[in-house]
Amino acid sequence: MPSKPILFFLILAITAALAFSELAQSTQSPAAPSQPAPQTSAPAPQQIVPPQGEPAAAPTIPPKKTLAIVILDPAHGGTDSGARGSTGIAESEVVLSYARLLRISLEAQGLRAILTRQTNDDPSFDDRSKLANAQRGGIFITLHVSSTGQPGTVRVYSLPHTAPPQDAAFAPHTALLPWDRAQFDFIDQSRRLAELVQIQMAQRFRGSSDTPFEAPVRQLRTVGAPAVAIEVSSVSVPDRGPLDQMGPGLADGVARAVAAFRTIYESGGK
Numbered sequence: 001m002p003s004k005p006i007l008f009f010l011i012l013a014i015t016a017a018l019a020f021s022e023l024a025q026s027t028q029s030p031a032a033p034s035q036p037a038p039q040t041s042a043p044a045p046q047q048i049v050p051p052q053g054e055p056a057a058a059p060t061i062p063p064k065k066t067l068a069i070v071i072l073d074p075a076h077g078g079t080d081s082g083a084r085g086s087t088g089i090a091e092s093e094v095v096l097s098y099a100r101l102l103r104i105s106l107e108a109q110g111l112r113a114i115l116t117r118q119t120n121d122d123p124s125f126d127d128r129s130k131l132a133n134a135q136r137g138g139i140f141i142t143l144h145v146s147s148t149g150q151p152g153t154v155r156v157y158s159l160p161h162t163a164p165p166q167d168a169a170f171a172p173h174t175a176l177l178p179w180d181r182a183q184f185d186f187i188d189q190s191r192r193l194a195e196l197v198q199i200q201m202a203q204r205f206r207g208s209s210d211t212p213f214e215a216p217v218r219q220l221r222t223v224g225a226p227a228v229a230i231e232v233s234s235v236s237v238p239d240r241g242p243l244d245q246m247g248p249g250l251a252d253g254v255a256r257a258v259a260a261f262r263t264i265y266e267s268g269g270k
């Protein structure tokens, strides 16, 4: 039998040896050189590779600009009947019937169309523009019937390049300027659309100009899309008959012009 001091020493030595082996295992067991290596090296190339690949692939997909919708604006309405003939013809009623016919003709061309008013109410200029500006890929057409001009003819307007003089009145209201100049970037496209519509009108309605007009039409200023005004002459006819007879030709001509404009719009041309 070993003496007590020797036994104590042996126990101490065995305990130390066991402790050392545990320590050795604990430092080796995480397999430090093998596991952290994939964590630091393997994911890194995976994170770098896709960003390098994406910018290279992006230019091969051209951004497609689609003419998705036509916003039709029967002007006036509600207490504002617009131009009124001596026999009681109300501009607001005639333009609403034109807008309804136009929607059908546009849909026949495979285009979607919405109206700024469905009935005899009177949304504000800004509410009408707001509806238009909320659409992606839209064009805007406001419809009027004049009180003068050669009956049976049609005039198409877009905004002029130069700011109309009355714009100066808006200058102090700096917060309103961007909204008021919404049409600014679309002047050329609007002019192109006006040309196409006016040509169709000249072919259908004798005496109509074959080139469009420019005028500071209030409604067009706040529309951030290609936008034109169409004005039919006039409420100064004995009855609505001749104006109603113009409806189908007007609708078909405008729809064909819009269909032609669609190609220009979607190719990004002017």
Ligand SMILES: [Zn+2]
Pocket: 075, 076, 082, 083, 091, 143, 144, 145
């Ligand atoms: Zn009007």
